[in-house]
Amino acid sequence: MKQIQGSFLTGYVTILIEGNNPELFLQHCVDHEILVWDIKKASHTSCKGKIKLQDLSEVEALLNDDIYTITVTHEKGLPLIVKKLIGRKELLFSIGICLLLVLYLSNIIWDIKINGVPKDIEKKITKQLNSYGIHTGALGFSIDSPSSIQQRLLHDIPELLWVGIEKKGTTFQIEVVEKTIVKKKEVKGPSNLIATKKGVVSYIYISKGMPKVKVNDYVEPGDVLVSGNISEDKEDPILVEAEGEIIARTWYEVSVTVPLEAEFQELTGEKDKKLYIELGDLQVPFWGFGSSEFEHVQADINRTPIHFFKWELPINIVESINHEKTYRKEKRSKDDAIEIGIEQAKNELLLRLDKNATIISEKVLQESTGNGKVKLTLYLTVEENIVKSVPINQGD
CATH class of the missing domain: 3.30.70.2280 (Alpha-Beta Plaits)
Incomplete structure (x- = not known):
């Protein structure tokens, strides 16, 4: 019924x-x-x-x-x-203490497992985690979010390429990928070095092969710079795998736009913290009451679920940290904007080039001012290695 x-x-x-x-x-x-x-x-x-x-x-x-x-x-x-339990306050108190103790023990980190790295890197990670307050016996509420820990580990340990962190009950599972130096696939067998860009040769270093260009020679993409045929006898060639560097001056045209008035956001270093117990849409504060005194804030929110043994309860401890933020406007002169634009153009270009490339000169080709902005077109001269290894085909 x-x-x-x-x-x-x-x-x-x-x-x-x-x-x-x-x-x-x-x-x-x-x-x-x-x-x-x-x-x-x-x-x-x-x-x-x-x-x-x-x-x-x-x-x-x-x-x-x-x-x-x-x-x-x-x-x-x-x-x-319930009526009987209320009448037995000692029993009710004992049950409450037991539940609190179980909740406390269920939210302590009892084990940290680090997978995917050798022992020496594992020791570095363990030491770094200890400095973050993450160790066996640490309370789960007191540590940062997994994403924040991942970023800190990647920043503090250069040997790491990727870090994945997952909290399973009372265990921290950390998967790590170590950086490896990936060598460029070498061309096997006889090969030439050819130009990948147009430029003027400024430096030649050859460890194997026959040079086909000299300093100050102008080259186009595809030109043979170093030949793998080191014999002058055409009928009986001696072929090797050409190796070396040809540094050449190359040229790039880059356009940038720089505002004459810039707005900056700055953190003052002041912050306040609030802690909530979250159940669905309901949030009950238990630390840090009232609204923030800061006019502008940048909020960081971390949610830590409560566990009961291995089960995750629909209750979270929410930590809200409000960082005080200020806005600052700065007017730039035209000369300052041009200087900033040149540096910006250089940095953007270097991101596209090999790490050993250097910018040796710059020239402003075009400059215009309007709508509160300075527009620049720059001509940048770069010194970089322009060689590429290609196999010697039959008939070369």
Whole structure:
């Protein structure tokens, strides 16, 4: 019956009705919309049945003392259990302490597993984690979020290429990929070195092969700079794998736009912290009350789930850190904007070139001012290695 579903949560009692024709009293209860179930005949003059705890006073009000008597024989349900527990404060206190202790122990880091690296790197990671306060026995609420820890490890340990962190219950699983030096695929067999860009040769260093250009020679992409044929005898060539560097002056045209008024965001170093217990959409603060005093803030929010043994509860400890932020506007002169634009253009170009490339000169080709901005077109001269190894095909 749907009517008796959840009766344990609201509580129910078993009553014994004694008197002549007790069934008539039960019918009287039903007529007053009092739910009675599991009715049993106890004797000729008595019946048993179950009613909701909340209906007991109404049933007693229907009694006629000269005809029927009611005795409560059993009581069951959550309200009755709670009532008994409240009466036993020592037991209730002990249960509360046990639950808090279990929650505390369930949110302590008991193990840290680091996979994917040799022992020496593992020791470095362990030492770095200790400096962050992450170690066996640390409370999970007191540590940074996994993404923040990943970024700090990558910054502090140059040998790491990638870090993945996952918190599984009371265990920290850390997967690590170590950086490896990937060597360029070498061309096997006889080969020439050719130019990849147009430029003027400024430096030549050859360890193998026959040079085909001299300093100050102008070259185009595809020109042979160093030949793998080191024999002058065309009929009986001696072929090797050409090796060396040809540094040449190359040229690039770069355009940049620089505003004459710049706006900067700066963190003052001041911050405040708030802690919440989050349950669904409900957030209950327990540290740091009231609104932030800062006019502008940059908020960092970290959520740490609460665990009960291996299960993750739908409760989070939320840490909200508000960093005070200020805005500053700065007007630039035209000369300052040009200087900034030149540096910006150089940095953008170097990001596209080999790490050993250097910019040796710059020249402003075009300059215009409008709408609060300076637009520049620059001509940059670069010194860089322009060789590329290609195999010598039959007939070369």
